[in-house]
Amino acid sequence: MSRAFLQATAIAAVLAVVPIGTQAMAAVDSSTYREIALFMDVFNRVKAEYVDKVDDKTLVKGAIDGMLAALDPHSGYETGLDYDNLRIQTTGSYGGLGLTVTAEDSAVKVIAPQEDTPGWRAGVKAGDYITHIDGKSIFGDTLDEAIAKMRGRPGTKISLTILRPGRPEPIQVSMVRETIVQKPVKWSVKDGVGIININSFSEHTGDAVNAAIVGINRQLGHAPTGYVVDLRDNGGGLRDEAVAVADNFLSSGVIVSQRGRDRADVETFYAESYFKGDPSRGLPVIVLTNAGTASASEIVAGALQDHHRALVMGERSFGKGSVQTVIDMGSNAALRLTTSRYFTPSDRSVQEGGIEPDVQVPEISDPDYKRRPVFREDDLRRHLINEAKADNAAVEDDSKPDPRFSATPEQLKAKGIDDFQLYYALNAIKRLGPVAQVASKK
Secondary structure, eight states, X not given: OOHHHHHHHHXXXXXXXXXXXXXXXXXXXXXXXXHHHHHHHHHHHHHHHSSSOOOHHHHHHHHHHHHHHTTOTTOEEEEHHHHHHHHHHHTXXXXXXXXEXXXXXXXXXXXXXXXXXXXXXXXXXXXXXXXXXXXXXOTTOOHHXXXXXXXXXXXXXXXXXXXXXXXXXXXXXXXXXXXXXXXOEEEEEETTEEEEEEOOBOTTHHHHHXXXXXXXXXXXXXXXXXEEEEOTTOOOBOHHHHHHHHHTTOSSSEEEEEEOSSTTOEEEEEOOXXXXXXXXXXXXXXXXEOTTOOTHHHHHHHHHHHTTSSEXXXXXXOOOOEEEEEEEOSSSEXXXXXXXXXXXTTSOBOTTTOOOOSEEOOOTTSTTTTTSOOOOGGGSTTOOOOTTHHHHSOOOOOSXXXXXXXOOHHHHHHXXXXXXXXXXXXXXXXXXXXXHHHHHHO
């Protein structure tokens, strides 16, 4: 059987799934035939001549991965461990360390540790590179292989060797795996202020924030002075849950809109609290952000900022302004495809630029603050371009040190301050509280 016949048969099989219609047939033009023929030629040569025998499944999976990797860093074809990760992000739990990682130049890089997990308690930070697991190098391992080694039965011990930019020597950390359960919201009360820490946007996060507001009121026996919504190192999650979270602090108006390739493909999401009341009662709100605040977190921060409902405080956010649609492909596989960009109520795209805080507050209580590299969307290869980035984000100017932020970590610790950004936000809420109370009586 000739190679030309094989190519023609494969092309016919590919085109058989294309719906018959004018637009579909127009899209499958002569150049499409040529490109598919080229792909099949390479496919057949690899099958016939590669030094080791390879199966069709491996080659097709590699081709799909390569196709999606050529688009943007957030599209992907999820199978095996990646598919499990996608499921865990929304509903599941697993035995492991609570670290979100990515592959970068054949190395494993930490995006963010989940709060109150073994990795977080061991001091692993965003931007760290994991080089060894239990003393064995993982250089050359796939990301799946490295993650599989870090996961395991709860109660088992594991050690990591970490390279941290700015530190000359590797860091050794040991920990015990735990069952990592998605607990998207934690809340507490300090000095009459409600602190709502949102770690992820998984199922029921909006309801959990509502429950946190109710719990804070019950613990105090009255309304708090205000709320600090902590979105630091929150890498995002479900868009609908971001809308639900913002709705807890808004009584009306647009929360977010998303736009696809077609200009007419626009979907807008509105606050619905007008019909059920504003659970936060219009009290002062400060939203804490940093470079790890991404995606769904930026939807919340952008909505509350644009409606002048909250002060955004901290550092510029990650800058992921795209929406991924998850398409079930069967056989424990899913296609995660970037299908639209989202925009804040004032029509801002946060892609690349992120959410610029109203008040810049560095985390000076972190000893590695000045040495720690900042990792954002615009550092990723093939990230989507935002042509209006220059208009959306202010330039961060570190040339003039602010005397308010001159204390050292040791000086802060002596005063009992372990989290300077939270400390600063709490003091700001205390000042805003009486102003809000006076305004509400007018």
